[in-house]
Amino acid sequence: xxxxxxxxxxxxxxxxxxxxxxxxxxxxxxxxxxxxxxxxxxxxxxxxxxxxxxxxxxxxxxxxxxxxxxxxxxxxxxxxxxxxxxxxxxxxxxxxxxxxxxxxxxxxxxxxxxxxxxxxxxxxxxxxxxxxxxxxxxxxxxxxxxxxxxxxxxxxxxxxxxxxxxxxxxxxxxxxxxxxxxxxxxxxxxxxxxxxxxxxxxxxxxxxxxxxxxxxxxxxxxxxxxxxxxxxxxxxxxxxxxxxxxxxxxxxxxxxxxxxxxxxxxxxxxxxxxxxxxxxxxxxxxxxxxxxxxxxxxxxxxxxxxxxxxxxxxxxxxxxxxxxxxxxxxxxxxxxxxxxxxxxxxxxxxxxxxxxxxxxxxxxxxxxxxxxxxxxxxxxxxxxxxxxxxxxxxxxxxxxxxxxxxxxxxxxxxxxxxxxxxxxxxxxxxxxxxxxxxxxxxxxxxxxxxxxxxxxxxxxxxxxxxxxxxxx
Numbered sequence: 001x002x003x004x005x006x007x008x009x010x011x012x013x014x015x016x017x018x019x020x021x022x023x024x025x026x027x028x029x030x031x032x033x034x035x036x037x038x039x040x041x042x043x044x045x046x047x048x049x050x051x052x053x054x055x056x057x058x059x060x061x062x063x064x065x066x067x068x069x070x071x072x073x074x075x076x077x078x079x080x081x082x083x084x085x086x087x088x089x090x091x092x093x094x095x096x097x098x099x100x101x102x103x104x105x106x107x108x109x110x111x112x113x114x115x116x117x118x119x120x121x122x123x124x125x126x127x128x129x130x131x132x133x134x135x136x137x138x139x140x141x142x143x144x145x146x147x148x149x150x151x152x153x154x155x156x157x158x159x160x161x162x163x164x165x166x167x168x169x170x171x172x173x174x175x176x177x178x179x180x181x182x183x184x185x186x187x188x189x190x191x192x193x194x195x196x197x198x199x200x201x202x203x204x205x206x207x208x209x210x211x212x213x214x215x216x217x218x219x220x221x222x223x224x225x226x227x228x229x230x231x232x233x234x235x236x237x238x239x240x241x242x243x244x245x246x247x248x249x250x251x252x253x254x255x256x257x258x259x260x261x262x263x264x265x266x267x268x269x270x271x272x273x274x275x276x277x278x279x280x281x282x283x284x285x286x287x288x289x290x291x292x293x294x295x296x297x298x299x300x301x302x303x304x305x306x307x308x309x310x311x312x313x314x315x316x317x318x319x320x321x322x323x324x325x326x327x328x329x330x331x332x333x334x335x336x337x338x339x340x341x342x343x344x345x346x347x348x349x350x351x352x353x354x355x356x357x358x359x360x361x362x363x364x365x366x367x368x369x370x371x372x373x374x375x376x377x378x379x380x381x382x383x384x385x386x387x388x389x390x391x392x393x394x395x396x397x398x399x400x401x402x403x404x405x406x407x408x409x410x411x412x413x414x415x416x417x418x419x420x421x422x423x424x425x426x427x428x429x430x431x432x433x434x435x436x437x438x439x440x441x442x443x444x445x446x447x448x449x450x451x452x453x454x455x456x457x458x459x460x461x462x463x464x465x466x467x468x469x470x471x472x
């Protein structure tokens with residue numbers, strides 16, 4: 001929770017009544033949060049005055065006033081929210097507004113924000129130091145948990161972000177296959193490294209940039225693209241570039257073009273095509289890892305890739321990423337092999353601790369059943385009230401990941417997603433903010449639930465959506 005001193009630099013006074021709204025949550029016999037104890041006072045008038053003051057100052061200090069583009073609300077319009085604190089399934093901004101959160105720090109808050117058990121473990125680890133730049137036993141513990149959970153991973157390398165994991169796995173795939181080219185899918189985002197910024201989904205789409213200036217042609221000449229859910233195009237690319245393609249890389253469930261599921265047989269088809277062409281299959285599970293199932297999308301769909309990237313959840317809210325796969329491939333990574341990749345803060349004790357305790361909680365019986373239950377109720381409820389109000393909507397969910405589009409659908413790829421009424425989504429997003437619900441500020445982003453979301457949260461969200469749908 002922020003202190004008065006923490007906010008004094010921007011000329012704000014800390015309202016202690018906001019802090020009082022956050023309390024520990026009660027749990028049902030299964031161990032899941034059932035209700036957030038919050039103030040029952042009359043809801044204050046929605047205002048973003050302090051957020052606006054901070055954001056206006058930030059625009060003079062940081063490009064666009066943010067440290068990551070989608071936070072600037074470019075695609076939905078209006079004033080970005082400046083967060084002050086988080087707890088469970090709720091967040092509070094600097095104006096004292098309270099929201100039910102379906103962004104979850106873009107995925108890692110799967111057991112809820114600021115979990116008491118994770119925070120307690122972090123406090124104890126903090127006493128020993130924040131970074132060693134040397135091996136620590138916590139790396140072994142988290143590595144064992146990841147290897148035992150994810151079907152494709154026999155060895156793992158920890159890094160500091162999903163982007164870094166994807167950079168490392170790309171270099172590794174090319175080194176192992178001794179080939180230069182990769183196939184990626186339109187709308188799939190694998191971080192902001194140069195080779196991936198081709199038809200790269202939400203962040204680029206939000207800003208209206210087909211690609212990013214500053215990326216030389218030489219960096220993307222070996223990046224081939226295909227529509228998602230299109231096996232025929234993949235097969236043709238292998239025929240056209242026979243013997244040149246090192247790997248096919250994708251989000252097994254797309255989260256960066258909105259939530260898009262693979263068609264039945266799509267992932268299996270990719271597995272077959274890559275085997276037939278001696279190429280590697282790479283799953284970017286930065287979003288889906290430990291979210292769709294404990295073993296990720298590859299466990300959920302029963303398709304095992306050669307290499308996998310992970311992030312978000314395995315850091316429990318701290319910056320972390322990882323890539324892993326078959327032992328024979330991973331042993332090419334330095335110092336075991338010749339493919340170089342390094343990172344001073346990789347495997348730092350704080351991130352390892354948060355990841356260990358988050359995965360422990362996820363492994364408790366009933367975790368994924370609960371995520372499936374609340375997410376199903378949420379998505380079905382929103383689609384139902386939206387259609388009753390006369391809006392064209394489509395959407396879906398798997399476990400704790402979901403999304404919906406303002407188009408009749410179905411949505412099978414990024415081209416389908418772009419048929420959405422983004423202006424209407426912007427109005428819907430703003431209306432939901434005013435009703436106390438925080439959704440991703442882009443039509444082209446997935447949403448996330450957590451073990452901290454209660455039935456009351458879901459009911460309030462659907463009621464808010466029903467009201468907003470009538471207004472827009």
